[in-house]
Amino acid sequence: MKIRAALCCLAASGLLLSGCSDDSGTIDEPDEAATSAAAEEETEAQAYDPPKEFDFEAGVALPPEAVASKMNTTGSNVQALPVALVGTKAFIASAERLQVVDTATGEALPDVVPASGTPMPPMQTTGMVGENPFEAPLVIESGGTTLVIAPFIVQDAEYNYDLDVVAVDGATGEVVFDVPVELPALAYGGYEHAEAMGESGGVVLIKVFDVYTVAFDTATQSVAWEAELAPYLVSGDVVVAPSTETSSNYDGLLIADGTPKWANKDLAIEGMYELQAAGPNFFVALGSHISLENGQEPYNMLFETATGNVVRQEDRDFSSHECRFDGQETVVCFVRAPGFWMGALDAATGEWIWETTEAEPGINVTAVWHGIAYGLADNTTPAALDVRTGQPTGTSPGVAPYVVNEYTAVADTVAGTWGDGGGVAAYPAIG
Numbered sequence: 001m002k003i004r005a006a007l008c009c010l011a012a013s014g015l016l017l018s019g020c021s022d023d024s025g026t027i028d029e030p031d032e033a034a035t036s037a038a039a040e041e042e043t044e045a046q047a048y049d050p051p052k053e054f055d056f057e058a059g060v061a062l063p064p065e066a067v068a069s070k071m072n073t074t075g076s077n078v079q080a081l082p083v084a085l086v087g088t089k090a091f092i093a094s095a096e097r098l099q100v101v102d103t104a105t106g107e108a109l110p111d112v113v114p115a116s117g118t119p120m121p122p123m124q125t126t127g128m129v130g131e132n133p134f135e136a137p138l139v140i141e142s143g144g145t146t147l148v149i150a151p152f153i154v155q156d157a158e159y160n161y162d163l164d165v166v167a168v169d170g171a172t173g174e175v176v177f178d179v180p181v182e183l184p185a186l187a188y189g190g191y192e193h194a195e196a197m198g199e200s201g202g203v204v205l206i207k208v209f210d211v212y213t214v215a216f217d218t219a220t221q222s223v224a225w226e227a228e229l230a231p232y233l234v235s236g237d238v239v240v241a242p243s244t245e246t247s248s249n250y251d252g253l254l255i256a257d258g259t260p261k262w263a264n265k266d267l268a269i270e271g272m273y274e275l276q277a278a279g280p281n282f283f284v285a286l287g288s289h290i291s292l293e294n295g296q297e298p299y300n301m302l303f304e305t306a307t308g309n310v311v312r313q314e315d316r317d318f319s320s321h322e323c324r325f326d327g328q329e330t331v332v333c334f335v336r337a338p339g340f341w342m343g344a345l346d347a348a349t350g351e352w353i354w355e356t357t358e359a360e361p362g363i364n365v366t367a368v369w370h371g372i373a374y375g376l377a378d379n380t381t382p383a384a385l386d387v388r389t390g391q392p393t394g395t396s397p398g399v400a401p402y403v404v405n406e407y408t409a410v411a412d413t414v415a416g417t418w419g420d421g422g423g424v425a426a427y428p429a430i431g
Helices: 030-046
Strands: 085-087 090-094 098-102 106-112 138-142 145-155 159-168 177-183 192-198 203-208 210-217 222-227 232-237 238-242 250-254 260-267 273-277 280-287 299-303 310-314 321-325 330-335 342-346 352-355 365-368 374-379 381-386 409-413 424-428
Touching: 085 138, 085 145, 085 409, 098 159, 138 192, 145 177, 145 192, 145 203, 159 203, 159 210, 177 210, 192 232, 232 273, 232 280, 273 321, 273 374, 280 321, 299 424, 321 365
Parallel strands: none
Antiparallel strands: 085 090, 090 098, 098 106, 138 145, 145 159, 159 177, 192 203, 203 210, 210 222, 232 238, 238 250, 250 260, 273 280, 280 299, 299 310, 321 330, 330 342, 342 352, 365 374, 374 381, 409 424
């Protein structure tokens, strides 16, 4: 097997791409020739929606930042990679830059760096999982253009920490706009990272270092609203955050303007739990010690995003579980542990569609996208299941993707292993 290494980066630190805006924040007119060339290049790759098979012999190695401190060598502890796919391009987020790799050719496009200040220095890790706080950049549609939103923390000459919101054209890798946002000074230390969590109506919700929220309007290229709060999750057009009235309660705020969809809700959650989005209409509290005022002790609770009300509570242990929306109509919940339990929720009704049993276990899930759950059967063999039925698709995918779209799968550099410690590569879809 040969992995084609991505070419050396073409841009040094401090380089800004030619498509960036001026200080007024206006969008430059796109280069028609470049856009046409990019569109022609995209048509050369075959799209499969969803893909069921990938070419393991044609992998393109991604930079080490794509996997740094996101998984251990056994694969027993895996976190979402800081990688987003648009067409055949991979966008890799880190503290100081957004790297862009054309997975069809192996070419590394110029790095994207913030223009308004000095970005945070490269992350130093000891290799422990969880040390890398950076998440995948957010991909949105805006006026017929696919934008990749990458927020950076920057320092000015006085060492003040601020936010820099960069939008990149997903087809060309060129900067569409780059807007600085002033942040309030912290009493101790400074902000270290930011994450674009979701979008509604062109407004992007950005979590800044777990202590601050900035809602950025991509149409006006300005702040729509901001608040001193730490958002937990984004589901549909709502961001769920600690209540501004009672610290133990929760608010559901509209992403568009920050007004309450519901407010000061006592979700009756105590003990060990984790809130996760379950598609655009629901969110879940997953844990093993959740208690209610009436004395019942369910392990899992499903909430309606629009109201914050409990839809269902279940007496089953959901600690260490994850729930992922496939982007269409299904939410798959699973656990990476012996037994490989899996279950699927209808994203519109919240009802269970199916779940696995001890006699018919699921797979170690690595990605869920457009009707397919990808992963490893028996933790060794790449496999794929239909998320509406829970049954195998009938085709071995060849790799177990961590990130996937209609053109590409980002997976381990050694087939049939999980978190082998050798990095990740992008593999083209072939069926």
